[in-house]
């Protein structure tokens with residue numbers, strides 16, 4: 181029956197309704213892309229206040245003393261300052277967005293890349309500027325073995341779209357991953373550190389010297405990967421490394437002063 185309907189539609193040249201890749205409901209004409217408006221609205225953006233360095237959402241349960249001007253540093257960044265100058269993420273890595281990223285990466289539904297990119301572009305459009313303005317854009321690369329398995333590099337696609345939108349040069353094939361590593365998601369923090377240590381190199385330091393780099397990645401989990409990349413880029417002579425990721429796995433931390 182389903183086949184008959186599809187033949188009839190083809191013969192009569194009736195377009196198929198677009199269906200949401202997450203919940204399979206029909207997408208209205210007013211909504212672009214492959215995700216319905218209901219799912220789109222359920223993607224949760226990161227709430228302020230944030231740690232000024234790593235960008236984690238902070239829960240502050242008491243009245244703040246005056247004079248802080250919204251400048252907070254979380255306990256982890258105070259104890260171990262990160263190698264990057266700042267990191268920000270657009271939304272939480274849970275619910276609809278987690279499913280969406282999963283479908284995109286593992287089912288290789290490349291078209292979803294446009295929906296994910298538009299979340300990042302909307303974030304920049306709504307005044308979340310990156311300070312100071314970057315000179316170049318880079319991204320956390322996949323190892324060539326993983327790239328071959330997956331067929332595309334999701335962070336490269338996001339970085340290319342952001343570069344086009346901001347009209348900033350995207351540098352490719354300079355920051356390189358030299359060793360195949362286990363997926364970070366399944367490891368503890370210490371294991372992540374050991375897993376990723378020494379895996380990235382800068383091939384052409386002259387290209388990044390004194391540059392303010394906007395480094396793009398898809399998911400910020402504990403920040404180990406972007407931190408390692410920032411360290412390598414800084415050693416290679418970069419002026420600043422500001423990180424922007426689509427999603428963040430850790431929801432929030434409770435803020436304390438001491």
Ligand SMILES: [Zn+2]
Pocket residue numbers: 200201202203204205215216217218219220
């Ligand atoms: Zn939906």
Ligand SMILES: [Zn+2]
Pocket residue numbers: 231232233234235236253254255256257258
């Ligand atoms: Zn922090």
